[in-house]
Amino acid sequence: MSNPLTSYFGVSAVAMPLRDQRMKLIASNLANADTPNYKARDIAFDDVLRQAAGTAAPLQTTDARHMNGLNLQPQLFERTPLQPSLDGNTVDPDIERAAYGRAALEYRASLSFVESKTRTLMTAITGE
């Protein structure tokens, strides 16, 4: 995070890997839509992103044991099924598909922010 580029790219650069991870989780849920006893999981995305946004200027550390507040461990939680099924599976394919579409769109949004920043940077470097 001490890299100046990181602060240049801002929160979108932090958001992208998180959104990517969320898509992977939802993909896991969809893949296991028919697996008995599988519990659908998701990331508490807002919490993690707020945590990340709050640490855009990392805390100063003077000792190796100090924490700089950049411990971005996504909080996983299990979904509560609206209609519990007999086999113990808590995946609701409709919810997961909607969540997947949304996550993909959000990923694309973050990507376009990062992309425009990259383009600005390239313009500054090449001076064209």
Add this chain to the structure above:
Amino acid sequence: MSNLPIFDVAGSALQAQSVRLNTIASNLANADSIASSPDAVYKPIEPVFKAVPASADGSLTGVQVKQIEQTNAAPIKRYEPGHPLADADGYVYAPDVDPVAQMVNLISASRNYQAGVEMLNTAKDLALATLTMGR
């Protein structure tokens, strides 16, 4: 394990669902396979799915067919003395395949297969967009 784990996860789903489709096809195809003894009759098969971790931290989970099980539903005994396969008492045996249940299973499997394909397509589009970033 690749750099694009969604492909692994979605791929495992496609694989598992296609095994399921295959078993349903076998069951439906053999719904009328008559036998002359209860032991020789076709036993409907059913895949058992199992979640398998696709990443070291366990946050990603693929799916895999753990085993294909034969259901032990008793065959249907029918009295058909004129049937060429009838036993000494005039009975033939048919597998207990419920076409309705099989069709419902088929719809579920094909929908989940489609979901897997969509997942792959979306992930592919996003990966391509990310790869061409800044061009």
